[in-house]
Amino acid sequence: MPFTYILRCADGSYYVGSTRDLERRLAQHAAGEGAVYTRRRRPVELVWAHEFQLVDDAFALEKKVQNWSRAKREALIEGRFDELPGLSRSAYRRPGLDTPPPAATRPPNLEPGLDTPPAAATRPPRT
Numbered sequence: 001m002p003f004t005y006i007l008r009c010a011d012g013s014y015y016v017g018s019t020r021d022l023e024r025r026l027a028q029h030a031a032g033e034g035a036v037y038t039r040r041r042r043p044v045e046l047v048w049a050h051e052f053q054l055v056d057d058a059f060a061l062e063k064k065v066q067n068w069s070r071a072k073r074e075a076l077i078e079g080r081f082d083e084l085p086g087l088s089r090s091a092y093r094r095p096g097l098d099t100p101p102p103a104a105t106r107p108p109n110l111e112p113g114l115d116t117p118p119a120a121a122t123r124p125p126r127t
Helices: 022-030 055-066 069-075
Strands: 003-008 014-019 045-051
Touching: 003 022, 003 055, 003 069, 014 022, 014 069, 045 069, 055 069
Parallel strands: none
Antiparallel strands: 003 014, 003 045
């Protein structure tokens, strides 16, 4: 079954990956045969993993989590799921922009704090 996983490296950094065989991949990382990033930061420790039915879903979450801040990754690792939306990087959280933009200026189908539109959202056809 496919997995998305997070490793804590010896230098305290996090590595996010996905694989079809988690045990084999962890053995590769431990032996220095995994990614170049982890090869230079051994030993590594598995701190979080989630199993999926589809490889595409595991890969999609890997790419999403790779773009998250350290704080957001740590909230995921620690199971603080209610904090994830508040840790999203968004334009209105930059200094000087303390409030979200009015609904009229937000992209359609996006709620404040969400990174992507709901899965059921569709785009209107181009004219």
